[in-house]
Amino acid sequence: MSEFQPTRDAGLSRLQDFLPQAGFNYTKKRNFDLPGHAEVSRLSPYLRHRIITEEEVLKAVLKQHSANQAEKFIAEVCWRTYWKGVLQLRPSLWTMYQADLNAAWNLVQTNGGLRADWEAACKGETGIACFDHWAHELAETGYLHNHARMWFASIWIFTLRLPWVLGADFFLRHLLDGDPASNTLSWRWVGGLQTKGKTYLARPDNIEKYTGGRFKPEGLADVAVPLDGPELPPTGPVPTGDVIPTNGKIGTLVTDEDLSADPAFANADCCAILRPQTRFGPLQTASHVVTFKGACLDDFADRCDVPITHVNDVDGILSWAADAGLDCVVMWIAPTGPTADKLRDLRSRLAENGMSLSVQIRPYDNLAWPRATHGFFRFKDVIPKLLAGVS
Numbered sequence: 001m002s003e004f005q006p007t008r009d010a011g012l013s014r015l016q017d018f019l020p021q022a023g024f025n026y027t028k029k030r031n032f033d034l035p036g037h038a039e040v041s042r043l044s045p046y047l048r049h050r051i052i053t054e055e056e057v058l059k060a061v062l063k064q065h066s067a068n069q070a071e072k073f074i075a076e077v078c079w080r081t082y083w084k085g086v087l088q089l090r091p092s093l094w095t096m097y098q099a100d101l102n103a104a105w106n107l108v109q110t111n112g113g114l115r116a117d118w119e120a121a122c123k124g125e126t127g128i129a130c131f132d133h134w135a136h137e138l139a140e141t142g143y144l145h146n147h148a149r150m151w152f153a154s155i156w157i158f159t160l161r162l163p164w165v166l167g168a169d170f171f172l173r174h175l176l177d178g179d180p181a182s183n184t185l186s187w188r189w190v191g192g193l194q195t196k197g198k199t200y201l202a203r204p205d206n207i208e209k210y211t212g213g214r215f216k217p218e219g220l221a222d223v224a225v226p227l228d229g230p231e232l233p234p235t236g237p238v239p240t241g242d243v244i245p246t247n248g249k250i251g252t253l254v255t256d257e258d259l260s261a262d263p264a265f266a267n268a269d270c271c272a273i274l275r276p277q278t279r280f281g282p283l284q285t286a287s288h289v290v291t292f293k294g295a296c297l298d299d300f301a302d303r304c305d306v307p308i309t310h311v312n313d314v315d316g317i318l319s320w321a322a323d324a325g326l327d328c329v330v331m332w333i334a335p336t337g338p339t340a341d342k343l344r345d346l347r348s349r350l351a352e353n354g355m356s357l358s359v360q361i362r363p364y365d366n367l368a369w370p371r372a373t374h375g376f377f378r379f380k381d382v383i384p385k386l387l388a389g390v391s
């Protein structure tokens with residue numbers, strides 16, 4: 001049985017169990033990738049789908065620790081918020097990734113050498129013991145420790161010399177927390193595309209130390225020259241939320257981007273749940289990811305006390321909204337990524353049918369995302385305000 005039970009209760013109990021460790025212990029031990037991963041929270045599959053929100057986690061942490069004691073853990077949670085903001089402000093990084101992935105996938109199909117190397121990496125058959133171990137761990141559990149993700153991505157790019165987008169795709173298809181922002185931008189960061197001139201090099205002694213001596217690879221690349229890529233695109237407008245109309249009939253649309261505790265917005269008469277996608281690129285997503293997302297949506301449905309309809313796409317949403325006689329569909333924002341892509345026409349299609357769409361953005365996101373214009377160092381200035389908002 002997976003250690004990640006797809007329920008809000010399981011996420012909350014994991015949070016409670018981890019809280020005592022979120023202070024000094026996390027600061028000291030968070031970089032160790034040891035069997036069981038007890039040094040880190042393993043909350044990411046819950047946070048990624050907002051089964052529990054960053055705000056809930058930060059609030060709970062501040063009840064047991066001062067902001068100073070839990071500084072490292074708080075900063076890590078804020079990295080998730082930061083990457084989401086970066087991708088909201090620069091959505092073309094997602095479209096560039098998709099285009100580059102399609103191009104790399106075409107190459108895999110036409111270049112036998114690349115195909116063999118890519119397959120060996122995905123199957124964990126490269127002969128680099130640590131890398132092969134992480135490839136198996138990811139495929140079997142849907143989770144990797146942050147340090148393992150960094151080493152894996154670095155070896156993929158600089159030692160195996162495989163296209164980074166294929167590695168990012170391998171992660172996105174297998175991680176239970178697979179996230180367009182954290183994943184795409186972290187891979188870009190390792191390869192030197194996100195922070196100009198800065199790359200991440202996996203070093204044997206670092207791997208040996210932080211895996212408790214389990215691995216000491218030989219033959220890794222000893223330099224990491226930044227990958228070539230275009231300059232970062234300029235930041236676009238900050239997304240703004242809509243008001244919820246006070247008159248008329250309202251229904252809630254729920255996606256696996258936000259399964260937080262408040263299932264229906266006030267006044268909503270009914271709820272539609274968008275079935276999770278099974279594909280984020282040319283290849284099918286791993287079955288454990290599809291099953292996890294589906295079960296998280298079922299858990300959400302169990303918590304919801306208005307009538308539920310399951311829908312597959314924009315056409316399904318329109319039929320549900322028309323049948324229910326809705327005037328307005330309300331939803332939490334689907335941040336840049338596959339769900340937002342799928343719902344791109346929703347507003348105009350609803351309008352054509354005399355209905356409106358009201359997209360809601362949490363005050364937390366509203367405060368944080370516009371500040372993700374530069375590096376994380378500058379973004380850190382907003383953390384005290386985020387903490388003040390949750391406590």
Ligand SMILES: Cc1cc2nc3c(=O)[nH]c(=O)nc-3n(C[C@H](O)[C@H](O)[C@H](O)COP(=O)(O)OP(=O)(O)OC[C@H]3O[C@@H](n4cnc5c(N)ncnc54)[C@H](O)[C@@H]3O)c2cc1C
Binds near residue numbers: 041043048078146175
């Ligand atoms: C190449 C690469 C790919 C990644 N892909 C993803 C991804 O698809 N989805 C994803 O959620 N995270 C991704 N991360 C970030 C990070 O590795 C995971 O969030 C973290 O390992 C989750 O484990 P945890 O919950 O035990 O983390 P903890 O160490 O307990 O941290 C607590 C929380 O802080 C956040 N967090 C921690 N580290 C980071 C980080 N570096 N960046 C962003 N948020 C962070 C997560 O929400 C995490 O649950 C990636 C990192 C790298 C280097």
